[in-house]
Amino acid sequence: MIHKKAFLAVLCILAAAAMVLPAAGAREPEPEKIVVGVGGWAVEPTQRAVEELGFTEETGIEVEVVTRPGSPPEFLSQMSSAILGGTSPYDVIDIEDDVAIGFSRSGWLVDLDPLFDDEFWDDWPEAMLEMTETWSRHGGELFRVPHNYEAQYFWYRKDILDSYGLQPPQTWDEMVEVGKAVTSGDRYGVSDGLAQGAYLGVYITYLTQQAGGNVYDMGPEFEEALQFLYDMIHVHEVFPISALDKDYDQVNNDYMQDRVVMMRQWPFFYGVARSNPDWFAEDKAQVALPPAGPAEQVAYAGSWGWSVPTTADNMDGAMKFVEFMSRPEHQGPLAEIDTWFLSARDSCLEYMDGRGMAEYLELYSDAGVIGTRPFHPAGQEAHTVVEETAAAYLTNQMTLRQAVRQGRQRMADLD
Amino acid sequence: MTAESYRRRNTAVRILLYLSLGIFVFIALIPFYWMFLASLTPRHQLFSIPPNYFPDVTADNFAALIHQIPFIAYLVNSLVFSAASVLLSVILSFLAAYGFARIEVKGSSILLLILVLSMALPPIVTVVPLFQILRTLGLIDTITGITLVMGSVLIPFSVWVLVSFVKRVPVEMEEAATIDGARLFQVLWYIVIPAMVPALATIIIINFINAWNNLLFPLVFSHTEASKTLTVSITEVFQARTPYGRPWGVISALGVTMVVPMIILVLTAQKWIVSGLTRGSIK
Known part of the structure; x- marks a missing residue:
């Protein structure tokens, strides 16, 4: 039998080794620099922006641009433990609306107002200011400075409409009529990504706004929007039922395989269409103003922007970076580097002069059709209620009245 | 039970067993097959309808992976x-x-x-x-x-x-x-x-x-x-x-x-x- 003392001695040796091991992994503190966390798609453009605009030359601060997790749940997992642990992997983060709401309500983001004087906001159009007020301020503090302005666009196949002698629809009714004219075989007039888990809620929000309501109120406008979509799918049959299972990639592919003639999509489709040279032609991916609903012609915009965690290691450097990247004179060059930085700020649109995606943003901005994304303090939970209510009706599991009644109750429970 | 009938029953049981195993293995391997297929499929053929079981083979996805990370x-x-x-x-x-x-x-x-x-x-x-x-x-x-x-x-x-x-x-x-x-x-x-x-x-x-x-x-x-x-x-x-x-x-x-x-x-x-x-x- 082995003696207890011998066994304990072995354990002590191993414990001592475990104490020595960490020292080998400890790292020296970094020199003056900041770490900027952006989505993988924005790493290269941000690096280019830092180099071409001369941030390091001006401030002496080096910038390391790193990839942050792309999806909000994973990003939240990473940031929450770090911030609660009193630190942050990034000094500056590029965040979307959903994340911004959660982080700001948790008190994890620094007030950026002191960086800007009143004159700074003269560069911002009214719609962007309203969006910033709703989605980037909390408790009177500015916790995020948007660097882009992503409206939803109405894409259509000009080549197909031309072959039928049709113009892009101006209203919901016209959309149905045009849809009926061009739907044939496996080709549908209208489509969208309507899978649950963000996609369906976005489209219902868009339609409800066009009907004159706020989706989270679940009022008559919400019912009207649901009824309209239901009719397009089940009555007029101009919208594929399969869209209820599709995400944006799938509906984009349907569009590029000539199975869809019109769709609502975010600006990224501009690049997606052009990345498919075998299919792309200018008249296959044109943008028109959104068909007006019963109340108004509107398409809301979302945004991403710069924020600074309260636990940033280099707070001073982070604030300098945000101020630098938000300067009016940098907005045009930034948008030229990549459409990720395209916004409706006057300085940006003037500089871009209708080039690339700026043409369509200018079209929508000038027409005044860009609205503010509806806000609910419960964020994702409220969005889920909207989606489940809509799905219950659109898939014939409930009547409209039943689905909406249940939805209203669930929404009330969130308050 | 004669030896002949026993042998027949035994063969039938074996066939049934292998058939069941074959179906199980087939179902278990489908996700792997689909993953391998998707990794070699050009982006614009990924969502084709009907599904393309023999797409053009490309290494673009692996190249993108190495480029992105x-x-x-x-x-x-x-x-x-x-x-x-x-x-x-x-x-x-x-x-x-x-x-x-x-x-x-x-x-x-x-x-x-x-x-x-x-x-x-x-x-x-x-x-x-x-x-x-x-x-x-x-x-x-x-x-x-x-x-x-x-x-x-x-x-x-x-x-x-x-x-x-x-x-x-x-x-x-x-x-x-x-x-x-x-x-x-x-x-x-x-x-x-x-x-x-x-x-x-x-x-x-x-x-x-x-x-x-x-x-x-x-x-x-x-x-x-x-x-x-x-x-x-x-x-x-x-x-x-x-x-x-x-x-x-x-x-x-x-x-x-x-x-x-x-x-x-x-x-x-x-x-x-x-x-x-x-x-x-x-x-």
Whole structure:
């Protein structure tokens, strides 16, 4: 039998080794620099922006641009433990609306107002200011400075409409009529990504706004929007039922395989269409103003922007970076580097002069059709209620009245 | 029952068995087939209707993967992290299991029970205190840090499994060796470990797969390519200059690069795993 003392001695040796091991992994503190966390798609453009605009030359601060997790749940997992642990992997983060709401309500983001004087906001159009007020301020503090302005666009196949002698629809009714004219075989007039888990809620929000309501109120406008979509799918049959299972990639592919003639999509489709040279032609991916609903012609915009965690290691450097990247004179060059930085700020649109995606943003901005994304303090939970209510009706599991009644109750429970 | 009818029935049962197995294997392999197919399919053919089972073959998805992430660094980190976690967890678990099995201490069974119950703790609730500990030790964003965490997570299950295997090694063999002058390490090395090779091999494989596939700890405790692993890259790959859409082709390519080493590992150690699992279930 082995003696207890011998066994304990072995354990002590191993414990001592475990104490020595960490020292080998400890790292020296970094020199003056900041770490900027952006989505993988924005790493290269941000690096280019830092180099071409001369941030390091001006401030002496080096910038390391790193990839942050792309999806909000994973990003939240990473940031929450770090911030609660009193630190942050990034000094500056590029965040979307959903994340911004959660982080700001948790008190994890620094007030950026002191960086800007009143004159700074003269560069911002009214719609962007309203969006910033709703989605980037909390408790009177500015916790995020948007660097882009992503409206939803109405894409259509000009080549197909031309072959039928049709113009892009101006209203919901016209959309149905045009849809009926061009739907044939496996080709549908209208489509969208309507899978649950963000996609369906976005489209219902868009339609409800066009009907004159706020989706989270679940009022008559919400019912009207649901009824309209239901009719397009089940009555007029101009919208594929399969869209209820599709995400944006799938509906984009349907569009590029000539199975869809019109769709609502975010600006990224501009690049997606052009990345498919075998299919792309200018008249296959044109943008028109959104068909007006019963109340108004509107398409809301979302945004991403710069924020600074309260636990940033280099707070001073982070604030300098945000101020630098938000300067009016940098907005045009930034948008030229990549459409990720395209916004409706006057300085940006003037500089871009209708080039690339700026043409369509200018079209929508000038027409005044860009609205503010509806806000609910419960964020994702409220969005889920909207989606489940809509799905219950659109898939014939409930009547409209039943689905909406249940939805209203669930929404009330969130308050 | 005649021999002929018995033979016929036996053949029918066999056919049914193989048919069932064939269907099961087919269903189990479909996701792998689809992943391999998607990884080799050009992006614009991925969603074609009807599905294209024999698309044009392209390496673009693998090229995009390597372009988008520091693939080699992540791969090396994954290998080092998994191997080190296995080494740490198996050595400590073996010693702990030996202690539980051989040293009679009051309350040791309760201690083992507590250790096993710690497996029920959701890992996510431990990340904040763990973060603070690693930060204090200066181990954030180091392979050492995530290895210590992963190793400690793997230990309870490993101890639980190994205790029963240690108990099955006849204690008389150890006593005989001790009488012959063997020290503790000699007893462990020459008597206990050889008798437990299948069990240890099984634990090594299981722990390696768990560490290799772990996302949470590298996601939370690793911030740069100095310690990020391949699993973290699934949160970083993208389709275009946009947050929208999922890069299914690139994700599939990543899946292939993560699954292939595991398949090779499991096939190589298959004999040991089966032997280890079945031995553990027999008294």
